[in-house]
């Protein structure tokens with residue numbers, strides 16, 4: 261996962277401080293040296309790393325920090341605040357035009373994820389009640405127009421194209437069409453190149469001059485580290501961008517780009533791409549990202565993810581079933597379907613405070629969910645809705661049918677039994693109880709047998725979280 265190595269190394273540096281009790285100036289400087297090395301290894305720009313640790317040292321040494329009862333925690337707090345401010349401090353939003361349509365020009369190098377994020381952004385804005393139109397201004401790469409049409413259709417937003425016409429003309433026509441048809445946002449998917457070259461920049465500058473976009477968002481690939489930051493610097497110098505979309509944060513990027521972009525370019529990261537699906541886009545929150553880097557989890561994003569990606573009606577239906585204790589294997593199957601929509605399990609779990617650290621170096625095989633679903637699919641309808649009728653011969657048949665072991669089948673049956681017991685206990689709190697409200701806040705995860713997943717996957721299954 262992103263930032264894994266960095267989180268680990270920062271954790272080690274702080275652990276040494278915590279073991280010390282009272283801190284001396286030397287202790288803080290020593291820790292900051294480790295922090296600086298960790299940042300450099302995460303591919304953070306050299307000057308950014310140096311300025312960062314100088315700032316933290318300045319704040320931590322002297323003042324009240326070292327006299328406080330918990331100096332190590334104070335240092336972590338300062339690092340948290342400075343990381344947040346390094347990434348921009350406040351959340352950066354789209355600046356919408358007072359008179360629609362708002363024009364957003366997307367740019368970036370080839371393969372950075374520009375086309376995918378054009379559609380992701382459109383889908384996100386559509387969910388917020390806007391009516392976006394996409395414009396196919398990449399007329400050079402074969403199939404670029406088709407790719408935009410495909411993702412546009414998936415996102416449920418119209419795509420305007422004029423084939424291989426002049427990109428400025430396409431952009432202008434798209435804006436005209438948006439006015440005629442009531443689209444309040446136009447997103448221009450411009451051409452990418454393998455490297456920054458004069459022809460590309462001239463074309464982008466030309467589009468900018470002619471259509472005066474409200475936003476120029478540069479899409480960069482976080483996996484390319486400092487290269488991505490250099491690309492951002494060059495684009496900004498030539499185009500004066502308004503923000504950055506940092507993609508592929510779901511991969512094992514070391515994090516350097518996320519931490520350096522704002523400091524190097526002065527432009528904020530507005531969105532982060534976290535997967536290949538169209539829902540895998542997040543508003544970039546510097547404070548939450550800092551929490552994640554420091555291994556403190558990110559529950560707010562987890563809840564938003566659940567709300568955005570899961571089917572609210574199904575979640576409500578499921579909550580009702582749990583409350584009335586009618587939760588069976590059919591529901592468990594559905595619940596896993598919902599969880600799958602939220603992306604890789606490791607990503608979900610890493611946002612839970614305290615769990616991130618436990619996941620370091622642990623491989624979580626997402627096929628575990630498919631295996632459990634295979635077991636459920638091998639049951640008869642009666643077995644699915646009446647788990648208590650299971651007997652050894654049924655279990656043997658289910659194991660053979662799903663290709664899983666008897667132990668796994670047994671574990672799953674035990675889990676549903678435990679879940680039902682847990683639900684019975686929870687419902688004792690009454691209909692309007694606090695517990696019930698809490699479960700509704702996180703649809704679909706309420707009854708997820710997280711602590712049992714460890715048993716499902718065999719040797720490389722994930723550890724139980726209790």
Ligand SMILES: Nc1nc2c(ncn2[C@@H]2O[C@H](COP(=O)(O)OP(=O)(O)OP(=O)(O)O)[C@@H](O)[C@H]2O)c(=O)[nH]1
Nearest residue numbers: 370371372373374375376452507508533534535536
């Ligand atoms: N894992 C992951 N993959 C992504 C993300 N964003 C895009 N991709 C993948 O990256 C690849 C390139 O994305 P595109 O959107 O085609 O890239 P592009 O920048 O439009 O490329 P050109 O049209 O050639 O300029 C595709 O396979 C996408 O599925 C992300 O946030 N995470």
